[in-house]
Amino acid sequence: MSDGEGNIVQFDNVGLRYGTEREVLSDVSFTLYPGSFYFLTGASGAGKTSLLRLLYLAQRPSRGIIRMFGTDVITVPRKALPAFRRRIGVVFQDFRLVPHLSAFDNVALPLRLSGVPESEIRKPVADMLDWVGLEQRREARPATLSGGEQQRVAIARAVIARPEILVADEPTGNVDPDMALKLLRLFEALNRLGTTVVVATHDVHLLKKVPDSLIMRLDRGRLSDPTGALRYPPRRETVVP
């Protein structure tokens, strides 16, 4: 296995089980390269969310090696993990917005966590809300936002600090097809700026919309490689499963 040079994430024979249940992920090995766009597909229960949880460092694997940004994140001290997490943007399947904060404050959260002064927060957050079409809803609490609006706030929050990796779990699950396409274009725009994007979805139609994307498919916890995404160099060809 390489030292991780030239890649941003490297999984090597990773397995994950909860308690004494059977493994939800088995022998998962893949490499993500900077600036690539990946779709993670698979039926419900295939292990997509579990794999993403490993990617955004919410979970340690039961076995195997995970290297991120050239560092073994399994053995790294716990106190070093926040610095890694700040380099990852996450769009959670259930949005996970902070309920008592406004849309503005939710989007500003990663910047505040990074210690950005308030004077430097206002403009980028306003621009980002404008970008996702929510400038008029900046003071709204999540409970008063529609599903699609909440999703856009979650996406704005995930990208505001320009992460090196963007991990999105079913980001178009709660929006109409037009908005889904709009959000996908947003991910592509971010991808063009150099962010590695991983989008988990079970919507096969979505995969056709991003021509240069690579596809990883999970089937009952095992990863397959229909587009050669896991090879090096990755084959940039979209094959709809």
Added chain:
Amino acid sequence: MSGPPSPIRRNAPRFGSADRLVPHAHFAGPMPWVIAIMIALTVIAAGAGLALRNLAEHARAEIAGGLTVQIVEGGPAERARQAEVAVAVLTNREDVREVRRVPEAELDALLEPWLGQTGLPEEDAIPMPALIDVRLEGPATERRLAELRASLTASVPSARVDAQAGWLAPVFEAVRSLQWLALGLIALLTATSAAAVWLAARSALGSNRETIEIIHLLGGTDGQIARIFQRSIGADALLGGAVGLLIGVGAIVLLGRQFARLGSGMVAGGGLGIAEWGVLAAIPLVGIVLAMFTARITVLAALRRML
């Protein structure tokens, strides 16, 4: 669609607006009032402890060199003669600062509540010893007492010499016990306050678990999350501390006035000085620090269970 706006990235984990992340209402509730009660009780216990210390020190200083000489002689004439000799002997000593024969009238007044009307004819009255109040230079040690007894009984055989501190020793013991009791109460109240904050922090952690998880996954450090709770409990403790101090000081002032009305010389020595009021005023500050420290330790311990 145009590209995303240019963002700002920093890696230094400072946390300017931490207090905006967890709603205060979840941590507040009865907490300020619990802290107010604890601080009030601690201030009262500490005030009582300090007053008792002052009272004991004042009384000890007052009677440190005090002696009482009794001339226990049945015959009034002989008693008066021996008393005069004793006064003369004592006055001539260099280590005696002051000698005062307690007048008969003063003795009668002292005994009147127990013996009733005095001033009976000599043959009908209960023979009372003559009393001489003596102040030595320096404390009345056992060695000095023995030496003085020896020199006095040579010329005044009926003289009995007692150190006043000896009579009050049980009172001092009781005062010391009360001081320990006050100290114990302060320790118990401190432990109870810490336990209350611990419970409140655990409860706040539970009710804000979702928010904490989000902050954690977005790259918030344990220190940042703990600081949110520290600030929250700090604000509660500030409010509770101020109210508690007011109640505590109010109670001490009222009790002080009550005791002052007793008019007892010993109790009068129990007043508090500026430094002692300063100590009482510092109790809420200590309470705030303790509450914030407890909240921090509790939250950090709970967060350590997360990845």
